[in-house]
Amino acid sequence: MLTLGLMRSYRNAGLSVAGSKCGPDYIDTAFHAAATSRQSFNLDSWAMPAALLGQLGAAAGDACELILCEGLMGLFDGVPGKAGRTGSSADVAAALGWPVLLVLDVSGQSQTAGAIVLGCTSFDPRLKIAGVVLNRVASPRHQRLVSASIEALGLPVLGALPRDENISLPERHLGLVQAGETRGLDTRLDQIAAFIREHVDTGAILACARASPVLDHAEALALPPPAQRIAIARDEAFSFLYPHILAGWRKAGAELTFFSPLANEPPPADCDLCWLPGGYPELYVGPLAAAERFLEGLRSFAATKPVHGECGGYMVLGQSLTDQAGHAHRMAGLVGASFSFVKRKLHLGYRQAYLAADHPLGAKGTLLRGHEFHYATIEANGDPPFAFVRDAYGGAEQAEGGRQGNVTGSFFHVIATEEA
Template sequence: MTPGLMISAPASGTGKTVLMLGLLNALRRRGMDVQPFKSGPDYIDPGFHRAASGRPSFNLDAWAMERGRILTHVTAQPDADLVLAEGSMGLFDGVAHRGESGIGASAEIATLMGWPVVLIIDVSGQAQSAAAVARGFATLQPDLPFAGVVLNRVASARHETLIREGMERGGIRVLGALPRQGNITLPERHLGLVQAEETEGLQAILDHAGDFIGAHCDLDAMLGAAAARPLPPADPPTAMTPPGGRIALARDAAFSFTYPHVIDAWRRAGATILPFSPLADEGPDDSADCCWLPGGYPELHAGRLAAADGFRQAMHRFARTRPVHGECGGYMALGAGLVDADGQRHAMLGLLGLETSYHKRRMHLGYRRATPLAPLPGLGRAALRGHEFHYASILSEPDAPLAHVTDANGREVAETGSHRTTDGGGQVSGTFFHLIAPAAT
């Protein structure tokens, strides 16, 4: 097995992504081939990982994925010199109830794969006490491999000395110390980072991160701490059947939230992906037998989508006889209308009756388990696991419900998705959650 590390933290907003991107950039410039992964359901970070490493990054999710699927995603990637996985939220954070193979915590992935944890800690406003935090994380779960800590937002040389003294007393190895001055901020919007392909001067940001991390972290010590374990036995995962043999996939700044592992699984099953850009007024390739509209930011481009007559006409022709499915933003685009943050309504495709609004934002966030009430292309009525994250309010959802949906605690979710059959026998469907994997349990 390729040795690896899990980059994690006590909480969100502590500096995981800057450390991850800086390490990927710095090690790539050393000539190393590093395979990135993302623990949890984030669909923006993998794009930055790919830009920094030159390799596709894939999600590993203990709540939504069977153990066999996690292992398959890791072992299916080409050989690398090192694996770096970026955690989500805090190291042990997940949901209350177990899913396919755990609660969705980064610690579960690190333990399963034997990847020692590099914990980045925001040491603002504390000194020796930071060691108590680090020691708690290092010892809470005895079978969790732990490499050491990177100190973030260090105020001065004296501050660093005091913190290192506490870490030494606590038996915690310090792998780096990042000064508060000169630290890096990545541009954000309401669902997290601005997408990699939209980030102006991205390569310069990545190079800056690589220089910063390389100057203030002991890269050789980190490489020496990387490890893996022999893979545990696991049943083969439930098949991820593609929705068609030739899949027209919307792909541009408005429609980009597709999990890389889903597209990879479709390709490995023999499907051909045919990208098209609604923002460029393109429609789905007529040779496709299915059309998939991913999530993204349709609310930021609602005016252009409303004016894209070529896209609208092509989608209506396609949907007459073939299945079309939308996820979150793609679902909203399939609807009748979308009200933007300024209160202006924009006509969408009208293939479904859904009306949504961003004028009064309300956050919807969490894992979802769905049992379809109508067959989905390629998936039939098999139960699914996914994740929902958006700020849209539903004004109207008049079509037939698509699925019975519950959250990670088993509570019923009102956003069922919807579907309708077209005059020519095609089916249009949509959900507010993004598919991660078929459910085995």
């Protein structure tokens, strides 16, 4: 809420402001774009090589006066990795030379907050913490006690947000309801901005910003285009495709054409490859199962050209998709797996994937980095794997996804190639 409120406040004040997001969250960037009217990029220190991270950091601020980068979890939270490649917000701030605004949940504490802030300021010498915003403040007295303990360290407290259940956005099982589906989003964003202006010194926060250093990075591409002309499914059921990948494909000269399975549109026949991104097909499984023109067009396309599905797209390529109520719906039948939401289990975390065979994404053995985030389970899958994956904690290598003929799919969301 603080990130969106600041973005909207500065935009409404006439500043050209852009957003970015630490880590792999593919929902938040769409809210940033709604708040700022500019594209927002993910910045991920675990999945992205340094050159790509630096290039995207610079691109985030193209032709704008201010970048606001939303963190993830706690400032230093990440996974095991080499220095600077743990996936933490601290890694991104350090790599790009951006100062940190620390947002501290002070519920259930007072002066101890000062000790926590002191620890944050000294934990990582790469970082410059510019100030603190207090969250979940219970009363003016509570605010005074906490603020005094922090300001004694020489750090300014730049805002104090009281508990307010009215400042929220609707959620579902994978996080926030998507920006494009949130009713009255512009009005909500203006309400959030008003709340932030009331409780935060937006002028002082703006004064904490400093010019990004000029980073000497070679041109980097997150993911080479898998074809020259790419048909991409895009609607409420297929929305999880990273903006930096689309931008990179366009920059490399690929032609992107979008179509809507929910509108019963088939992939355009003049394209060279079809890409089905992740999303929420489980929420639209009935309409998708009834979209015969889309399904027949997809089968016809796959007879002669490559088709790849990520997560939700993979499920639509399968034999069937069973909803939470236990009703099975026939899908495209292009891979052998069937999927179900009857017994939901969360699968979450970073993954590195080695391609099991030559593929439009690269030669056999090509290393991709990305993540997995879904609740669906596989009921049956006898296909050869799309890739072999490991998690970020040294877990055993496992076969992932499937392939049949020109068709591949998996639950793995690619963020970048390791060679980028």
